[in-house]
Amino acid sequence: MKAERLKLIIVILRAALFNIIFWNEKPGMNTVLFDIFICGTVFYLYPYSTRDNTARWLLAGHLVIVSMVVVNNTTVSEIGYGVTLLLFILFSQYIHRSAWFAGGLALSVNPRIPH
Numbered sequence: 001m002k003a004e005r006l007k008l009i010i011v012i013l014r015a016a017l018f019n020i021i022f023w024n025e026k027p028g029m030n031t032v033l034f035d036i037f038i039c040g041t042v043f044y045l046y047p048y049s050t051r052d053n054t055a056r057w058l059l060a061g062h063l064v065i066v067s068m069v070v071v072n073n074t075t076v077s078e079i080g081y082g083v084t085l086l087l088f089i090l091f092s093q094y095i096h097r098s099a100w101f102a103g104g105l106a107l108s109v110n111p112r113i114p115h
Helices: 003-020 029-045 047-051 053-071 077-093 099-108
Strands: none
Touching: 003 029, 029 047, 029 053, 029 099, 047 077, 053 077
């Protein structure tokens, strides 16, 4: 039960941080700060994902996209940011599955959260 409360508190903190950082602002360095918080939280909640090569490659690709958001700030880079962040988070949760499974889970209506 404590783990579920911790996850709920983290989600609320993420939502508050997102509103504070991005309120009427264009993405840039605030995206990097938000991304550091999100990736740190993912590594804290799912420490086994740091040892998986696919998760590392997804994170590396995501960091490239984050740099493109900072440098270019185009709609395509913002969409890529959201997609790669979502894939990284979902694959970190379901490390035993494939990246294709994580992509399909991102499109599903009601994803199951492992206990």
